[in-house]
Amino acid sequence: MKxxxxxxxxxxxYRIGAQQTSHPTLRESLAEMIRAPISRIRRAKFPSTKxxxxxxxxxxxxxxxxGEVIGIIGRNGAGKSTLLKILSRITHPxxxxxxxxGRIGSLLEVGSGFxxxxxxxxxxxxxxxVLGMAxxxxxxxxxxxxAFAEIEKxxxxxxxxxxxxxxxxxxxxVAAHLDPEILIMDEVLAVGDVSFQNKCLRKINDVASxxxxxxxxSHNMHAVASLxxxxxxxxxxxxxxIGNAKEQVAKYTAAALQVRPVNSDPQGFDSPASVQNVRMIDANGEEKDSFDLFEPMAVELNVVQRSLTKPVRLVIRLRSAIDDSVVLATTDWDYGTSAQFLEACTYTIRCAIPCNFLNSGTYLVSVGIDEPNGPVHFRLDSAKEFTVVNTSPLGPGLYGSRDGVLSPYREWKVTSVQSLESRSTKQ
Amino acid sequence: MNLTVLEHSSKTQAANQNSSEETNLSLPPLPESPVVRISSSGLLGALSLRELWSFRELLYFLTWRDLKVRYKQTALGAVWVVMQPLLATAVFTFFLGKLARIPSDNIPYPVFAYAGMWAWTFFSNSIASSSNSIVGNAHLITKVYFPRLIIPVGAVVARFIDFAITSSVLVVLMIYFGVAPTWNILMLPVLIGLLTLLAFSIGVLLSSFNVKYRDVGALLPVVLQLWTFASPILYPLSLVPDKWRWIYILNPVVGIVENLRASLFGGELNLFALSVSTAITIILFLISIPVFQRMEQGFADVI
Structure with missing residues (x-):
């Protein structure tokens, strides 16, 4: 296919500093023209002034x-907008x-020309x-x-x-009703309230379909991953x-999370308590990083209490690759747990996650120790990464990677209902 | 780099096949050659008339916007179009016609001066608004693609509509003062075309310079003011001493306005002055388009 x-x-x-000198006056340009030969000689002598x-x-x-829907992601200044501007023929490469x-319609801003x-x-x-509609x-x-804009009155x-x-x-x-063969959009979703953003997303989905x-x-990783x-x-x-959207988004988010300067003291030697050896284990208590959709798993870790005097709790948070908080578990009165870690010693803690629960994907475990509604004594983000995959004997053809954060066990029941009335309305 | 690209294309192909299988869409076949080729060299010197034509509706809407916005929230609205040259004529008639007794080639001074102001208002307003048009539409230049030439063209077209409206007053004045046209009037469309082309060429040149050198915007009002007095708007060419006439005629407005009056009110056409104006106008036009297209490539980066 072409x-x-x-x-x-x-x-x-681009020339650096082009912003400051973007409007040179005629006099400066003339002066520059005269100065040019001199500075050229000077430059030959001191090439660093280039x-x-x-x-x-x-x-x-x-x-x-x-028919492809391509997302372009990256940090600010990565060149995303420049790329779109070149493809929209606003600036030259x-x-x-x-x-x-094909016919290009580009939407680098909503309301251009309003x-x-x-x-x-x-x-x-x-x-x-302005957008090129007849x-x-x-x-x-x-x-x-x-009707879409809801502004009849x-x-x-x-x-x-x-x-x-x-x-x-x-x-x-107006922009949503543009009908080009190729649509180029820059961060248009960043505006408006949530319901409006959802409406826009649905519309873009329609256009894509x-x-x-x-x-x-977009900087909205959910939108990128889903569209x-x-x-x-x-x-x-x-x-x-470049590659599969979900994988790229996961890699990008993981990279962005790593940049986050949170763990200055990951071992927590200076804090009165710390969490160590965060690991994932399977039903047999063996440590591993990859789990099947259909098997139970558990987060296991050690809490080292050194000098705390007040009751504290352990906080475990599971995040998906696109930084969604999936599960938040704490040891204070959470499903009958009420550990307070009052004695100075090392504790081993296991928090089991049932099978048939998390969908396939990459997950990050963040841990922390704090006093309920009080100060945080320890925090370690992305302490452990694990994946849930579908290695079911039923095969990926039947249970391939599905959309959604969760993949709970679901029980289906299909009943055939056929009455004379429904048959007669068909005729 | 190359490896990732190759990997990508195979993956996207696969993804695409998946999606087309799922949705079962029959997409129209792609054209053999690219619709658009974006490259660093650009289209130098080749004015794509076909592309300009395909954007004619945008030209229409931009012109319409200029006109509409100019007279929004004014009590008298479009009446101002007529009032501007009319008030100026009244003032000049009093000071120059009555007090200074400037000759007017045997035509009643109000008619004489209005004809001059009519052409000059159009000419100078066209230059002023087109030279400022690119900078004034910076928000469009940096966000939307269209042939940039449309913007100064639209500015001149909007002024041309004003020009057409103000011509009605000229007709009224000619009837009132009993000035009858002669066969010379057949020259009128040619002269108006020439005046428009001259204003357009200068406006296009200045609009592209103005992007990089905002000095244009500061200097222009002064230049236009001086230019009014260096052109036979409020006085006839015959007032200029013979020995200076050859240099005076190098002002392209002279040949056009002088002949415009001759075509309206009768009198001898000055064909020499006209040919000088025509030559200068054509040269300016032939320079302005390539210069504009050359500068246009940097508009979005510099503006």
Whole structure:
């Protein structure tokens, strides 16, 4: 199959400090022209005064196939927006090229071209035209756009009188009805309240299910993991890795978690109590890192109490790879446990997790010791990583990787109901 | 790097096959050659008229926006379009026509001055708004793709509509003062076309310079002010001494406005001045488009 977008060796160079000198005056340019020969000589003598440049994007190559939904992730300044700007033809690459086999619609911002003095209705047409929609196209989708934005009553009000929520809804409604073969989006989900974001996500899902190709930048890892098939992870302007969305998101989140400067003293020698030897064990008490969906497992660890005088509790938190808190377990009155760790000694603690509970994926165990509603004495994030996989004899064909955080044992019952009435309505 | 890319393409292909199997979609076949090729070299010098045409509706909406926004929240609205040259004419008629007794080639001074102001208002407003248009639409330039040339074109078109509206006052004044047109009027469309092209070429050049050098915006009002007096707007060409005329005619506005009056009110057409204006206009036009396209590539990075 032929790719719909083919990017080869794309790079973009910016001059450092271009922001400060971006509006040189005519006089400065003329002066620079005269000074240039002199400084060139000087530069030959002292080559260190060379003007510094930065590659916002370096040697980026990838292919996108029709109907694919690609997420682009990475930290701020990784080059995500620069890549989208080049693909949207807003800025030119310094090197490399990209071939695009279809009509591109890009949405780098919601409400581009909105004018505060114009009414909602007028802005729908203006914004539509700016995004590349024909007037006929807007006419035919007008009702739909207005309904999506929920602004029927305010169609003839200038948008400067809109609340920010109404404004965003209208802006997204127009953009959502854009019908390109390739849709490019930059962080449009970052705006609006939760219900609006969900509405946007559903809409993007619809667009994707119509077979459109989508390239989409987001910091919302849930959105990326659930919407995209593949993910491009950019780091420092270059591609760090490309591949299956869920794997990439997991790797990225794990990397981001590692960066978090929490554990200055992981062994906890300086604190009055610490958690050590966090391990995962199976039903036989053997330590391992990978578990089957259908087997029970347990977190086992040692609490070393050195000099605490007040009752404390142990906190165990399981996080999924995309940083969702899945389980929070504490030893204070949690399912009958009321350990208080009052004696100074080493305790061994086991917290069992039933089989048929966690879905396949990577999980991180974080532990801590605190006083209930009081000070935290010890905290260790990502103390242990383990995976749950599906190695069932029933085979992945039957029980392949499913969506969802949990995979509890489920009991099905299908009853066939067939009455004369239902048969007659069919006819 | 290369390895990861290869790995990726095989994976995405697989992912894609999966998705198409699941949803059972029949996608239209892709075109043989790319619809768009993005590269560092860009399209130098090749003005894509077809692309401009495909964005004509955007041109329409941007022009419409400019007009609509300009007169929103004004009590008199579009009346101001007419009032601006009319008030200026009234003032100049009093000071220059009545007090200074500037000659006006045997045409009533109000009609004479209004015809000048009519053309000049259009010309200078077109240059002023088009030269500021790219900078004024920075939010669009950095977020949306479209042929950038549409922006200055739209600015000139909006001013042209004002120009058409203000021409109605000229007709009223000509009837009131009993100035009848002659066959010379057939030249009018050519002259208006030339004036528009001149304003457009200068506006396009300045709009691209203004992105990098904001000095343009500061200098322009002064230059336009001086230019008014260096052109036969409020006085006729005949007032300029013979020995200076050759240099005066190098101002391309001279040949256009002088002949504009001759075509409206009768009188001799100054074909020499007209040919000088035409030559300068065409040269400026031929320079402006490639310069704009050259500068346009850096707009989003510099603006």
């Amino acid at each position: 790719p719909i977008v083919k990017v080869e060796g794309l790079g973009k160079k 003007r510094e440049t930065i590659w916002a994007l370096r040697d980026v190559s990838f292919e996108v196939y029709p 310094t090197v490399g090229h990209a071939d695009i086999y 004018h505060p003095e114009l009414t909602g209705k007028e802005n729908i047409y203006l914004n539509g035209a 007037r006929r196209e807007i006419n035919s989708k007008f009702e739909e756009i207005v 305010f169609l003839d009000t200038p948008v400067k009188h809109y609340s920010s929520g109404m404004y965003m809804r209208l802006a997204f409604a 119509q077979g459109r190709t989508i390239l989409f930048v 995209c098939q593949s993910v491009i992870w950019l780091d420092g302007g270059a591609i760090k890795s």
